[in-house]
Amino acid sequence: MAKIIEEVSRTFSEYLLIPRLTGTKHQSKNISLRAPVARFKKGEESSLFINIPFVTASMQSVSGSDMAVALARQGGLAFIFCSQSIEAQAAMVDKVKLHKAGFVQSDSNLRPDNTLQDVLDIRKKTGHSTMPVTNDGSKNDLFVGILTDKDFWEFEDDLNRPVSEFMTAKENVFFAEAGISLHEANQLLRKHKKECLPILDSDGRLQALVFKRDYYDHMNNPAELLDSHKRLVVGAGINTHDYKERVPALVEAGVDVLCLDASDGYSEFQKEAALWIRERYPNVVIGGGNVVHTDAFRYLVEEAQVDFVKVGIGGGSICITREQKGIGRGQASALMAVAEERDRYYEETGTYIPLCSDGGLSNDTQIIIALAMGADFVMMGRYFAMTNESPTPRVSIGGRIYKPYWGEGSNRAKNWQRYNQGASETGFKFEEGIDGYVPVVGSVKEVLDVTISKIKATMCNMGSLTVKEFADNALLTRISEQSFIEGGTSNVLSLDKDAPREV
Numbered sequence: 491m492a493k494i495i496e497e498v499s500r501t502f503s504e505y506l507l508i509p510r511l512t513g514t515k516h517q518s519k520n521i522s523l524r525a526p527v528a529r530f531k532k533g534e535e536s537s538l539f540i541n542i543p544f545v546t547a548s549m550q551s552v553s554g555s556d557m558a559v560a561l562a563r564q565g566g567l568a569f570i571f572c573s574q575s576i577e578a579q580a581a582m583v584d585k586v587k588l589h590k591a592g593f594v595q596s597d598s599n600l601r602p603d604n605t606l607q608d609v610l611d612i613r614k615k616t617g618h619s620t621m622p623v624t625n626d627g628s629k630n631d632l633f634v635g636i637l638t639d640k641d642f643w644e645f646e647d648d649l650n651r652p653v654s655e656f657m658t659a660k661e662n663v664f665f666a667e668a669g670i671s672l673h674e675a676n677q678l679l680r681k682h683k684k685e686c687l688p689i690l691d692s693d694g695r696l697q698a699l700v701f702k703r704d705y706y707d708h709m710n711n712p713a714e715l716l717d718s719h720k721r722l723v724v725g726a727g728i729n730t731h732d733y734k735e736r737v738p739a740l741v742e743a744g745v746d747v748l749c750l751d752a753s754d755g756y757s758e759f760q761k762e763a764a765l766w767i768r769e770r771y772p773n774v775v776i777g778g779g780n781v782v783h784t785d786a787f788r789y790l791v792e793e794a795q796v797d798f799v800k801v802g803i804g805g806g807s808i809c810i811t812r813e814q815k816g817i818g819r820g821q822a823s824a825l826m827a828v829a830e831e832r833d834r835y836y837e838e839t840g841t842y843i844p845l846c847s848d849g850g851l852s853n854d855t856q857i858i859i860a861l862a863m864g865a866d867f868v869m870m871g872r873y874f875a876m877t878n879e880s881p882t883p884r885v886s887i888g889g890r891i892y893k894p895y896w897g898e899g900s901n902r903a904k905n906w907q908r909y910n911q912g913a914s915e916t917g918f919k920f921e922e923g924i925d926g927y928v929p930v931v932g933s934v935k936e937v938l939d940v941t942i943s944k945i946k947a948t949m950c951n952m953g954s955l956t957v958k959e960f961a962d963n964a965l966l967t968r969i970s971e972q973s974f975i976e977g978g979t980s981n982v983l984s985l986d987k988d989a990p991r992e993v
């Protein structure tokens with residue numbers, strides 16, 4: 491006979507935190523939001539940390555390379571979506587890894603006989619306005635000169651004329667020889683008041699470019715998430731169908747973390763995939779999920795040996811899985827049950843498994859409650875889809891600016907691999923996600939600044955300096971419907987909360 495879990499399935503908004511003693515050391519400036527991503531043993535460190543506890547959903551409408559760059563710069567991690575060809579996904583990973591090694595491999599290169607119109611076309615595609623000119627137009631050929639948008643006037647000059655007539659030729663370019671350190675390169679930029687320093691090998695071939703702008707970016711983003719080669723850290727979603735081809739291509743492109751992306755991850759397919767990867771790529775971090783119950787957590791950790799586990803089924807803002815298939819669990823109940831099991835597993839084995847709460851976080855308070863309930867970090871789709879860096883176009887609806895946001899289980903995404911993990915059936919018979927719009931709210935940096943300020947303020951209230959301490963100190967109370975209403979403003983005329991404010 492069917493068993494029924496007595497406890498009602500609960501959501502984050504049903505809880506509030508009760509403040510703990512705030513000590514004099516509990517100030518925002520002393521708080522660390524660093525979170526482990528890979529499993530680790532008691533007394534050891536995780537092989538991978540993120541500096542802020544946020545990762546992006548592996549979704550077409552969320553996680554392209556621009557998003558990955560923007561989030562890693564703030565200290566978080568994006569999972570490039572896998573519902574695209576292997577080549578396209580690997581190219582996105584590659585783009586993030588190339589983005590900033592200090593020594594940049596240019597993706598906007600010219601031949602001397604390219605026209606100014608070619609320059610405008612490349613600029614439109616890449617957004618770059620400084621372009622090296624090489625003999626054959628490839629990024630590592632003989633360096634001939636450099637062209638920036640200061641060298642020509644788009645509306646005055648004849649756009650059919652060749653680049654060679656406008657570029658600064660090599661003999662007038664200040665460059666450095668390969669072998670120089672990044673620090674030395676930055677010092678040269680400073681001393682010679684330059685924006686860009688080409689690095690050439692002894693044959694005069696272009697090796698890389700160093701930009702003053704990148705140095706400033708680095709100084710302005712101290713939480714930036716970098717690998718041991720000073721490249722941005724990036725993750726990728728994978729599925730249980732084509733991992734034998736997809737994973738080698740992603741690893742080759744330099745991916746740091748993989749996450750098996752499935753609506754319900756309690757499956758032998760997931761175990762087979764995780765073990766296959768583990769055997770061949772022992773150093774790549776692998777996440778599994780999604781789960782909502784303790785036995786599924788144990789299975790992924792013990793049988794599939796994943797590094798971290800994602801919790802959440804049916805709570806996503808675009809998700810209709812619960813109504814279509816009748817599976818899922820309130821996100822707060824799911825997270826608390828799995829977090830309790832994770833702690834039990836740690837007690838028993840001395841191995842800590844980071845948890846990611848995935849989906850359904852509709853405001854900053856819910857993020858705070860998720861961390862208090864034991865999530866090491868949270869995965870969000872809608873939150874990031876609303877930013878400038880999501881890969882979708884801006885559209886105006888009724889005078890407001892929106893961006894499209896659609897579920898991986900919608901007909902638009904056609905990510906049947908996420909919903910059918912077995913090899914037999916392809917395509918959808920019914921949808922599990924919807925296709926909609928979300929308002930544009932600003933840049934990733936802007937929205938995170940506010941969210942992070944709120945989390946840190948709450949952590950001060952809770953007498954906590956780290957995310958782990960926060961969860962350990964958390965004392966939560968369930969609220970009645972009446973106190974939920976009381977939680978908003980009461981008996982005052984409120985100005986429209988969504989109206990723009992000066993910040």
Ligand code: MZP
Binds near residue numbers: 871897898899
């Ligand atoms: P949210 O942050 O927009 O509420 O939820 C994002 C999460 O929803 C994703 O990380 C993924 O787990 C889940 N998702 C993505 N597509 C669908 C769908 O089409 C979905 N049903 O549920």
